[in-house]
Amino acid sequence: MDTVGDGLDSVLQKAFTRPIPKSAGAQMRYLVRQLKGTRAVAELLGVTQRTVERYVKDQIKRPRPELAQRIEREVRKRWQPQIRAKAKEAAATTGGIVIDTRARFGYSAAPGTTDDARLRHLTVALPPQYAARLFETKDAGGTEQQLRDIAAEGLQEIYFKDHGRRAQGLLVEFTDVEQVEFDL
Template identity: 65%
Template sequence: MGLIGDGLDRAVQQADTRPIPKTAGAQMRYLVRQLDGTRAVAGLLGISQRTVERYVRGQFKHPRPDLAERLADAVRARWQPGVRARARKAAATQGIVIETRARFGFTAAPGTTDDGRMRRLTQALPPGYAGRLFSAREQGASERELERIAAEGLQEVYFKDGGRRAGDLRVEFTDIDYVEFGL
């Protein structure tokens, strides 16, 4: 997806209580159970159904690096859905920490500066913004929409200090170098 969407996914994955299966055969068997058949797994991974069957039976053990990465990503995306749902719910009620290095530009009253500059911020976002981020992510929002929600949260919490200063300020969140989230 994008930096923010992937960052939210990584934050939720940190809540996993067990690691994903280690071997290719165990990962294939897990996907076959989750997707109800080898044909669906083959379509997901872009390989033949016969190849999936060979991994399931243990005839193939070591996938090519690109297949190993796709396989691990597919398992990771479906791993422990209940644990991840509880983590998202907890973040929506307790808040989330965002750490980013990005260009922040401002639109403010005349006579003030609006030159953007790179800043590194680590800030706790309140539950409302965390809930909006996860809700938008689950509904398939675009990366631009996720950036807008994160910018709005940083604007209110960091730049406006909860309404104590810079009432007319509008923050633009662009040129993201990196973004990480913590639950």
């Protein structure tokens, strides 16, 4: 994962208790049930309503690769919403979230200290308030930069400032993200 938003989506998918439907027909039937009609699914996927009906009846079994990816992505977005909500609630109230990232961290600190940005690999457990802010921002349609800023603030407070016990004037910049993953 190279975006914080994708990482948050994938951590919630780890909480699923059942796998998503495998066949294109089963996935299409699920979408039709969720969106309450073939027309809405057709508009969502950019295909004709008749094509959706053929998938539902298993008259077409193998979608084109790009359509298969769109179908799977839309099913994953809607799969097990209650499980997803419970995982978010647990992370935001009690458990927090673990961030594993490889990125360039730059610093703004007191004169006489180094501020050269360095590539670091960090695995840090962020407290529930940062998990809550990340999920709230993601659900509200926040940008990738907003999500990175929240993650950077969490890393700054927990890892670099050691919960406020040192480096009081330190400000951390979270740039050149090579990889970012989350765990509950």
